[in-house]
Amino acid sequence: MNKPRLGYRLGYLGTGLMGGPMVLNLLKAGYEVTVWNRTASKCDAAVAAGARRADSPADLARQSDVVMACLTNAAAVEAVLFGANGIAEVAGPQLFVDFSSMDPEQTKGFADRLRAANGMGWVDAPVSGGTPAATAGALTIMAGGAKADFALAEPVMAPLAQRVTHMGPVGSGQMTKLVNQIISGCTMAVVAEAVQFAKTKGVDATRLTEALAGGFADSKPFQLLAPRMAAKTFENPLGTVAMMLKDLDTVAQVGDDNSALPMTETARALMRAACDQGHAQDDISTIILALKGRT
Numbered sequence: 001m002n003k004p005r006l007g008y009r010l011g012y013l014g015t016g017l018m019g020g021p022m023v024l025n026l027l028k029a030g031y032e033v034t035v036w037n038r039t040a041s042k043c044d045a046a047v048a049a050g051a052r053r054a055d056s057p058a059d060l061a062r063q064s065d066v067v068m069a070c071l072t073n074a075a076a077v078e079a080v081l082f083g084a085n086g087i088a089e090v091a092g093p094q095l096f097v098d099f100s101s102m103d104p105e106q107t108k109g110f111a112d113r114l115r116a117a118n119g120m121g122w123v124d125a126p127v128s129g130g131t132p133a134a135t136a137g138a139l140t141i142m143a144g145g146a147k148a149d150f151a152l153a154e155p156v157m158a159p160l161a162q163r164v165t166h167m168g169p170v171g172s173g174q175m176t177k178l179v180n181q182i183i184s185g186c187t188m189a190v191v192a193e194a195v196q197f198a199k200t201k202g203v204d205a206t207r208l209t210e211a212l213a214g215g216f217a218d219s220k221p222f223q224l225l226a227p228r229m230a231a232k233t234f235e236n237p238l239g240t241v242a243m244m245l246k247d248l249d250t251v252a253q254v255g256d257d258n259s260a261l262p263m264t265e266t267a268r269a270l271m272r273a274a275c276d277q278g279h280a281q282d283d284i285s286t287i288i289l290a291l292k293g294r295t
Helices: 019-028 040-048 057-062 074-082 104-118 130-136 147-160 172-200 205-212 220-231 241-254 262-279 284-290
Strands: 009-013 032-036 066-069 095-098 121-124 139-144 161-168
Touching: 009 019, 009 057, 019 032, 019 040, 019 130, 019 147, 032 040, 032 057, 066 147, 074 104, 095 104, 095 147, 104 121, 104 172, 121 147, 121 172, 130 139, 139 147, 139 172, 147 161, 161 172, 172 205, 172 220, 172 241, 172 262, 172 284, 205 220, 220 284, 241 262, 241 284, 262 284
Parallel strands: 009 032, 009 066, 066 095, 095 121, 139 161
Antiparallel strands: 121 139
16 A cells, blocks of 8 residues: 555544644644545535535545544544544544544543554544634643554644643543543633622632733633633633533543542533523533623
């Protein structure tokens, strides 16, 4: 098999808010990339930048050595793998790298099914950092998979991330992402509460990031979201309410009697309220609109 300059032909499924800029960074790094998205027009920017457009997941797999995906949920991943014209029908690709977020047990099950179907290895590699990091090639990636599979995946993830950490076998990346989402989701809820408190008490909330920079209250979510919440500017989403709520719902499902999750439950309730108000597909900053007494 003839290999492109960087060694592997890449396939990428899902060119939305996160996947779109990730594909552009792979192309900039010199990789040959074939793309597919359920809504074909979402591939247009990648194709304009030099990617090939596949007709189906199976068509993409036939043109790829490593297949990557960044999809909405487990159902979407299952469909592209095991549905009609899915990846599992094709022999040839060596590895599936999944940037999506889902239940770790589902990940293990999908990995076993895919290996049994066509021999492909699996690396679960959920990401953190939102659209700014995806665009900058500065994501944080927590990965799970066999050592040999991770060794194959690591160099092709390099153009996408500032940090890639192998956390253990298949499913370990997804479990680590749930830990990340507990911290991130609860922080987002607290930032909304703090900004709302400032506004109701006459503090100039647009200056909070300047005033608190470098202190214990500072964080990336605070720096990114507080200005948007203060100004109520929610365009160009950094991530949607529905996506964060999906992950916190997974935390609740995975948790057991030994997992105390009081802060997560509070954050879930706020995000569910925002979804009920019609903000499910809006920027995560809109959770501030679900707080009572808003100004």
